[in-house]
Amino acid sequence: MKDLFKGLLRENPIFVLVLGLCPSLAVSTTVNNALGMSAAAFLVLLGSNVVISLLRKHIPDDIHIPAYIVIIATFVTIIDMAMQAYLPALSESLGIFIPLIVVNCIILGRAEAFASKNTVGASVLDAVAMGLGFAVGLISIALVREVLGAGSITIIPDKLVFTIGGLHDSPAVVFAFPAGALIVVGFLQAFYRWLGEVTKK
């Protein structure tokens, strides 16, 4: 149980390990995008962790990085095509950041640091923990950015959208731009450090 929650705070991939930043910043303009990205990254992480831990005794050491990349790229392609078929609107708004999951350091990092040394069961648990941590990080960035930058919280576009009076009419647009994203991440990271220290005591 403790392992399951390690990704939330102590080993949060985004804020503590500082991994997988590019997609986190780019797609965190709305909560809906953040949810979609977390789900896609989680499925890829789960798939690659399982396959890599199954094959861990058969992949020669010299070529393990290319082998891992091919396995990860295969899952990314599957998710990419599935999303284009079933969730075209989401796929459109995430754009090239779906294929870019291949180079998301979280996934290769977990393959290298965990799945290549542990059993399938432990790797599944690790994927769930890291996926959860990534989702929490991404969604908290998106929440701050969407609330301040657009004055709304979009869970499902056009169907489930909360608007925040006052902010919605005159939002701080800068938070929707790249500049705002970097600033939000900086402050959230500091917040997580503080939180980590407080909960340890």
Added chain:
Amino acid sequence: MTYVGIILTYTLVSNLVLAQFLGLCPFIGVSKNTESAVGMGFAVTFVMSLAALITWALQRFILVPLHIEFLQTVTFILIIASLVQLVEMVVRKYSPPLYQALGIYLPLITTNCGVLGIALISVNSGYGPMESFLAGLSAGIGFLLALLLMSAIRERLDTEKVPKYLRGAPIAFISGGLMALAFMAFDKALLANIIGG
């Protein structure tokens, strides 16, 4: 788009790091001092220009004729990984001093999402060979520029009194954000003015 337009777009207007969020990991990781920032920047520029050109050829002559465009992600990342390996071997053989300088950064480039990013952007925008090469080259120069500016900021930050929880990466992100704010001055309207829209 004209060649000048492409160069200006990818170095300034859609700067890889500051406007498109690509290659952020090395942007934070390798910007602690100017020397390594320059090394990393040149290595990335080199790989990006070649990768953009080679992936263009791969798309045009292999993937499209065989109707296997869905293998784009898998084949592009393999091309980039082998390209990085090749560059590493060539540099080690022919220019040991350069290898000494760039050596440790080369393997990191494979997981720089900017390289795969610019290859995908070039292909999706339907660029020709020269345009793809230029897009790769100028995106690399834009990356170098951002990394160099960031490293200068961070060297100064080292001597400043930064609040405890903001030290290191968080303050780097916030400074990066302020820099991105400045880069927003380079927008499409400015580009249209320069190249005559």
